[in-house]
Amino acid sequence: MTETPLTILERVFGYHSFRGHQQAIIETLWHGNDALVLMPTGGGKSLCYQIPALLHSGTGVVISPLIALMQDQVDALHELGVRAGFLNSSLGREDIIATEQALLHGQLDLLYIAPERLTQQRTLSLLKQIPLALFAIDEAHCVSQWGHDFRSEYLQLGLLHEQFPDVPRIALTATADMRTREEIARRLQLTDAAHFVSSFDRPNIQYRITQKSNARQQLLRFLRAEHPGDAGIVYCLSRNKVDTTAEWLQQQGFNALPYHAGLPAAQRRDHQQRFLREDGVIMVATIAFGMGIDKPDVRFVAHLDLPKSIEGYYQETGRAGRDGEPATAWLVYGVEDVIKLRQMLEGSAGSEDHKRSERQKLDAMLGLCEIVSCRRHALLTYFGEASDAQCGNCDACLHPARTWDASDAVRKALSCVYRTGQRFGVNHLIDVLRGSDNEKVRQFGHQHLSTYGIGSDLPTAGWRSVFRQLVARGLLRVDVDGYGALHLTEACRPILRGEEAVHLREDVKEAAERSRSKRHQPALPEEDRPLWEALRKLRKTLADEHGVPPYVIFNDRTLTEMVERRPLKENELLSVTGVGETKLERFGDAFLEVIREFEYG
Structure with missing residues (x-):
């Protein structure tokens, strides 16, 4: 019997029907044409190149930056009876030679390879000696300098079209706005490729974003109330915070492990293997961890710091609930996060165009955090997808935020920034507004200012909320000198003159046990x-x-x-x-x- 995409799906993978665009993508490659695929994490991207590789004679070559995960991906294919191998820097000379010989003798259906190894002359010469089924470029957003995870080695992958013009190619990613998508097509010479854009919606994920008060205690309440014993990921911005948070969670009785680029490679591999193979492990990590993680039962992704972009946030939260079961994307953030990220951005070595793009991405992320309407609707709109105004499965829908007329408080805050010379950060400004009698206030004589003590009616947390939202709205900008001094922007003028009212969201404490109070289990009698x-x-x-x-x-x-x-x-x-x-x-x-x-x- 002649094999078809459906017979391969059933015989090899044990599934009885395709999802979404899978069948159309597979048939595009099967017929020798190129494809550019945007599909959310957990949407079944790998089948889109694995099945046509098995249908064609020759080897399917998968280019991936995920060196640490190639072994696991190949092992999973072996369990399905698929002949697969990989080539990357983790292999010794003997293993490399054995894999190359298997390739030359037609003994591999799929070869996973790192981009820097693919572009070596030795590898290109090897590939020219064998029949090729296709090239699959995974994590294709890495080719875009406007994307959130640029990898310079991806820039050379345009050579595939030049040196192997008759081999069909597929580029795949879970996150790319229109600008990034256009750059992927241009740099990889896929301008004539068929585009397949799946829905970005992950309805099983509950999105929750709240203000940071005591992040560790907030995380502890979240884990104990909703995810005891569950596997999950906790993202932090710095390596030091990863280490201290993992240690603290261990002290609280959780099976938590750190992961960041500063750890020895052997320790990173061990922690990654434990996360994949053991139940209930929490990985505390920088964004160095997660790309390509196929673990289906991650029940939550928590962010203790603000992500730099919606693309990054979407990709990281998408690692939860790949099995389609309920999962939580939980984020706490504060004004310090906004200031820190703005300082990092302005102090980076990128071009002004690149910084401008990064500012826009950060502003969009802040907008997602501060809106009072449906999070999911805003998230999908960002990626150009229409959606219902309310999803019913995010904090904004489940517990709508209230707003308040903050015009008077905002004028006091802006006036205080001006009166203190636009040289101080949030903590000192709040001390002046609340009339605190401390050494720094006295040192600069700020107890004599007209704004001293005029904000005593608002608690410290309330003022932090005001400043956070003013920075998020662009009414205040952050100094890049490392001290976090706040400066007025032109947008402040009509507010200070009393010509424009300002309504801010009212921060409220998180409701406890919003979703599940027990570890996720299938709904069985x-x-x-x-x-x-x-x-x-x-x-x-x-x-x-x-x-x-x-x-x-x-x-x-x-x-x-x-x-x-x-x-x-x-x-x-x-x-x-x-x-x-x-x-x-x-x-x-x-x-x-x-x-x-x-x-x-």
Whole structure:
């Protein structure tokens, strides 16, 4: 029988229907044409190049920056019976030679390769000696200098079109605005490629953003109330904060691990493997962690610092809930985050055009944080996608924010910035407004200013909220000298003259236990729990034997379907989502034995 995309999907991967644009993308490549694909994290991008690579004669070459994850990706394909290998700097000379020989002898369906190795003359000469099914350029936004994760080695990938003009190419990314998308097509010479843009919506993720008061205690309440025992990621801006936060979470009884570029490579690999293969691990990380992570049961992504852009925020939060089950994207931020990011941006070595672009991205991120309307609607609008005005699954929809006429308070704040010479940061300005009697106030004689003590009616937290929102709105700008001094902008004039009213959002404390108070579990009747746990135990045993994460054996959705359908024969098990022929042959008897034991006693 002639293989088709659907027969490969069923036989190899164990799925019975395509999602979204998958089939159209696969057929585009199958017929020898190019494609540019935007698909959200967890949307099934890998199938879009894996299946056409298996349909074609020759090897599919996948270019990826994810050196640390290539081994896991190849191991997962081996469990499906797919002949796969990788070439990157982590391999020794003998392993490189063995992989190259397998490639030359037609023994690889898929080859994963880092971009810097692909562009070496040795590799290009090797690829010219073999039939090629396709080139897949994963994380394609890395080619764009306007994107959020630029990698200079991606700039050379235009050579694929020049040196292999007859080999179809597919570029894939989860995050790209129109400007980035156009640059991807231009730099990779994909101007004639078919574009496939899937919905950016991840309806299972609940978006929540709140003001930072005591970030650690806020995180602790969030984890204990909603995600005890769950796997998740906590993002921090600095390496030092990653280390101290991970240590503190360990002291609170959580299985937390640090991850950042400053750790030894062996420790990073170990922590990444533990996160992928163990249950309930929390990874505390900088943005160095996460790209390409396929773990489906990440139940939350928490940000203790403000992300630099909506693209980064979307990609990072998208690592939660890849299995389609409920997950939370939780973020706390404050005026210090805004000041710090603005200082980092202005002090960077980029061109003025690049800084201008980064300012716009940060302003958009601040806008997402400060809006009082639906977060999801704003997020999707940013990516050019129409959506309902209310999603019903974000904090703004579930607990609408109130606003207040802050015109008088804003004028006091702006006047204080002016009277103190536009030389001081938020903490000192609040001390002056509230009439604090401390050494710094006396040192500069600010107790004699007309603005001294005029804000005693508003608590410190209230003033921090005012300054945060004024910076976010561009009414105040941050000095780049490292001291965080605030300066007035032209937009202040009509407000100071009393010609324009200002309404600000009213910060409120987070409502406790908003979503789930127990660890996420499939919605199974209580009598099915023993079988569910027995299947999970078997999955973990097999995963340890094969040296792969448990979800590579079968994901939770597949186990849930086994519990619900109780297959007792091989052909019944084969009809379960996620069970292909190779996995049936390798694992079928073991899982059937457990199900039969529960069914027959």
